[in-house]
Each structure stands twice: as C-alpha cells, then as structure tokens.
Amino acid sequence: MTRVSAPTVQEVQTTFAEALCAAHEDAMRLDPSIVLLGQDIRAGFPFGATKGLVDEFGPDRVINTPISEAATMGCGVGAALAGIRPVVEVDFSGFLLLGLDQLVNNGAKLRYMSGDQVSIPLVVRVGQGPLGSFAAQHSQTQHAYLAAVPGLTVLAPATVQAAYDALRWALVHDDPVVVLEDMRLYRQQGTLVRGLAPDDITSTLHREGTSLSVVTYGHGVILALQAAKVLAAEGIEVEVLGLNSLAPLDVAGIASTARHTRRVLCLADDPPLFGVAATIAMVAGTEAHDVLRAPVLSLGSRPVPTPYAPDLERLVFPTVEGVVEAARRLHGWEE
Structure with missing residues (x-):
C-alpha cells in the first residue's frame, strides 16, 4: 500500500487518458520491443490514449488491426511468445469477450503449461463501465471475472498518476497484465509525475x-x-x-x-x-x-x-x- 506522494517540481496537470499516452511513450522510448495493436489505434480513437504515438514510433510499432478481437488477441499472444511486448487495446469490455479464448486459455496459462519455458509479456488495456447512453453492450464491467483467472494480473487504476504507474509497471512485467480503465475517468484531470516504472502498485x-x-x-x-x-x-x-x-x-x-x-x-x-x-x-x-x-x-x-x-x-x-x-x-x- 502506498500513500499519495507530496508535491514535487516535476508535476504536470493532465488527464487520465493523456497519462496513459505518456506511459506508452516513455516505455516505448526505453524498449523497442513494445508494439501497440488495436482498432484505429494510430488515430488514438476513441479516447486519446494512443494519440500521436504513430508520429514518433511509426506504423510498424503502432498497428491498426481488423475488427476482430479474437484475431488481435491471438496476434498479441503469439507476438509475446516471439519476444515482443505487445499492448492490445480493446475499447469496450463487452468486446473483450471475443478475445477471451486466446487471453484466458493461452495467454494466462502457457507459462504454467510449458513448465516455465515461455513467458507472455502481454498487456491488454480495456475500457470499462458506463459513459452515458452507451447502453448495455458498451457499458459492461469484467473486474470480478478477470481477477479470478489464474495467470492474469488485473489492475484498476483510479487517478491520473495511478494510470501512468499501472501501465509503466505492466510494460516491464513478464506475464499477462490486464489494465481495466473506467471510461468515466478518461477525461478526469489530475497531477502526473513521469518517471520509471514503480515497484509497488497494489x-x-x-x-x-x-x-x-x-x-x-x-x-x-x-x-x-x-x-x-x-x-x-x-x-x-x-x-x-x-x-x-x-x-x-x-x-x-x-x-x-x-x-x-x-x-x-x-x-x-x-x-x-x-x-x-x-x-x-x-x-x-x-x-x-x-x-x-x-x-x-x-x-x-x-x-x-x-x-x-x-x-x-x-x-x-x-x-x-x-x-x-x-x-x-x-x-x-x-x-
């Protein structure tokens, strides 16, 4: 358990979504094996968490995928097996269901089933919850189910700083991490201190x-x-x-x-x-x-x-x- 840090001169005011974008940027500068996969991810659609990253890192590291969560997740698991650090973005949690076979039956289990011969450094980012008239299929939450899957680490940040820290931590982790992002928080303002991946995010x-x-x-x-x-x-x-x-x-x-x-x-x-x-x-x-x-x-x-x-x-x-x-x-x- 960590306590809220005292103010420092490095603090900037930003949004939850922009903090995620900053975490992507800082991690990708340090690790060329990180690639981003998702629908309209080059444009930063729909919440801006990857906006502008293709301009710095190019289309080979920021990759638009077809409208198939099953295919994208399978690509993410396969890329992780091959030594890449993929980030799979799923805009709405209802559509994560289409990729759960690959995430749960392969991503979460292959280290164990291989006798520790392989690791799956996969990060999955998923929008959660209601956002105002997004209706039943686009307003779901899957915290309880995902947290119950052995082999998955599941994060649920609440603040701008926690969003940045969660993603930075996930991008140096060698097993699958799911970052559950409440969509009501994307435009939430807060203080951000950019730095290295934290040790404790519990x-x-x-x-x-x-x-x-x-x-x-x-x-x-x-x-x-x-x-x-x-x-x-x-x-x-x-x-x-x-x-x-x-x-x-x-x-x-x-x-x-x-x-x-x-x-x-x-x-x-x-x-x-x-x-x-x-x-x-x-x-x-x-x-x-x-x-x-x-x-x-x-x-x-x-x-x-x-x-x-x-x-x-x-x-x-x-x-x-x-x-x-x-x-x-x-x-x-x-x-």
Missing part, C-alpha cells in the same frame, strides 16, 4: 479517517472521496483505500484499514453477489473479525443490463448519495 491510501473505511477501486475512489467530504461535515471521518490491483489483491492493506477504523464499506461497480465487493468483504471480515464493530457492508450496481436512458443508467451504478447513505448506516450501527 493500493493507495487516498484519505485517512477514523470512523469507517471505504475500500474500492477505479471510479469508486472518486465517489468515495466526494462522499467523504459530505460526511466530514457531520463528524464522520472516512478512510478511503483505493485498490490499484485486484489480482493480486492487497490483503494486508485491506486488513490494515479494517482494523484501524473497525467499520468497512466495500464499494464496487459490479453487483454485490459474486463480485469484487464480495471478495473485499470476505477479506476484511476474515482479517479483522476480532475487532470489527459492525457487519461489513457492500455497495454495488444493480444486476441488470445498463439502460440507454441517462436517468435510468444513474439508477444502476453507485452514486455519491448512495455511498453517503450506506456510510451513515454503517457508522450508526449498534454493536
């Missing part, structure tokens, strides 16, 4: 508190921090732990915050049953059962396909108001 303690802990990831960090400001005015001090990595999971970090505040709210984008929140709750309950002063609560999305209508979409996913209400309930729980 989690970040974004806010210290004593009343209760919110453990979350991705866009949930933004909701939790906004809710914490509301609750602070009521005397409820919320600690916010952001999980930058879902696999491996920062069990020690979850245990630490649970034992510190003794009340835990697990916030996720998928439905509470069989989802990430359920796993966080299990860890918190197991690691801090002897000190908890209330049941561990979970808050997630409703188990329905994401509606097209904005007013209905807002009813599906967690909101600041929902986090505030759940936190009040948890804080007021009688032992």
Whole structure:
C-alpha cells in the first residue's frame, strides 16, 4: 500500500487518458520491443490514449488491426511468445469477450503449461463501465471475472498518476497484465509525475479517517472521496483505500484499514453477489473479525443490463448519495 506522494517540481496537470499516452511513450522510448495493436489505434480513437504515438514510433510499432478481437488477441499472444511486448487495446469490455479464448486459455496459462519455458509479456488495456447512453453492450464491467483467472494480473487504476504507474509497471512485467480503465475517468484531470516504472502498485491510501473505511477501486475512489467530504461535515471521518490491483489483491492493506477504523464499506461497480465487493468483504471480515464493530457492508450496481436512458443508467451504478447513505448506516450501527 502506498500513500499519495507530496508535491514535487516535476508535476504536470493532465488527464487520465493523456497519462496513459505518456506511459506508452516513455516505455516505448526505453524498449523497442513494445508494439501497440488495436482498432484505429494510430488515430488514438476513441479516447486519446494512443494519440500521436504513430508520429514518433511509426506504423510498424503502432498497428491498426481488423475488427476482430479474437484475431488481435491471438496476434498479441503469439507476438509475446516471439519476444515482443505487445499492448492490445480493446475499447469496450463487452468486446473483450471475443478475445477471451486466446487471453484466458493461452495467454494466462502457457507459462504454467510449458513448465516455465515461455513467458507472455502481454498487456491488454480495456475500457470499462458506463459513459452515458452507451447502453448495455458498451457499458459492461469484467473486474470480478478477470481477477479470478489464474495467470492474469488485473489492475484498476483510479487517478491520473495511478494510470501512468499501472501501465509503466505492466510494460516491464513478464506475464499477462490486464489494465481495466473506467471510461468515466478518461477525461478526469489530475497531477502526473513521469518517471520509471514503480515497484509497488497494489493500493493507495487516498484519505485517512477514523470512523469507517471505504475500500474500492477505479471510479469508486472518486465517489468515495466526494462522499467523504459530505460526511466530514457531520463528524464522520472516512478512510478511503483505493485498490490499484485486484489480482493480486492487497490483503494486508485491506486488513490494515479494517482494523484501524473497525467499520468497512466495500464499494464496487459490479453487483454485490459474486463480485469484487464480495471478495473485499470476505477479506476484511476474515482479517479483522476480532475487532470489527459492525457487519461489513457492500455497495454495488444493480444486476441488470445498463439502460440507454441517462436517468435510468444513474439508477444502476453507485452514486455519491448512495455511498453517503450506506456510510451513515454503517457508522450508526449498534454493536
């Protein structure tokens, strides 16, 4: 678990998507084996995370692919086997399903099945979640499923700095890494310090508190921090732990915050049953059962396909108001 760093003179203000682009650029300058594969990736479509990279690195390293996630993922796995470091960009998580055979049955398993004779230094970047009227097929989340696949490392950054650090770390890793990028964060502004790949990307303690802990990831960090400001005015001090990595999971970090505040709210984008929140709750309950002063609560999305209508979409996913209400309930729980 890392804490938010103090300001330095190297800081610049940028967006989440631009931080990903910077991470690509910095890593590609250092390692000529890195290549990018994706639909319209040369143009940086649709969110700008690769915009302008073809101008510096050329069309042999920034490669537009056909509209076939299965073929692109297979190409990525094969390239990784051949000693290249490919980055496969999948714009929307719903279409990652078309490439899961190659990713799960080959990418995640070939090191084990070869007896450690081969490695698969593959990075897969995937857009996640709702973005406003993108409807059911373009608004899915796959955090829980991917994090449960043995052989995959799964990252879910929440801030500009975490996005940069996650991709830089992934691009020196010798096994498959999936970076899950919440699409609501692409235009989020924040501070970026460009540098070398970090050693620790597991989690970040974004806010210290004593009343209760919110453990979350991705866009949930933004909701939790906004809710914490509301609750602070009521005397409820919320600690916010952001999980930058879902696999491996920062069990020690979850245990630490649970034992510190003794009340835990697990916030996720998928439905509470069989989802990430359920796993966080299990860890918190197991690691801090002897000190908890209330049941561990979970808050997630409703188990329905994401509606097209904005007013209905807002009813599906967690909101600041929902986090505030759940936190009040948890804080007021009688032992």
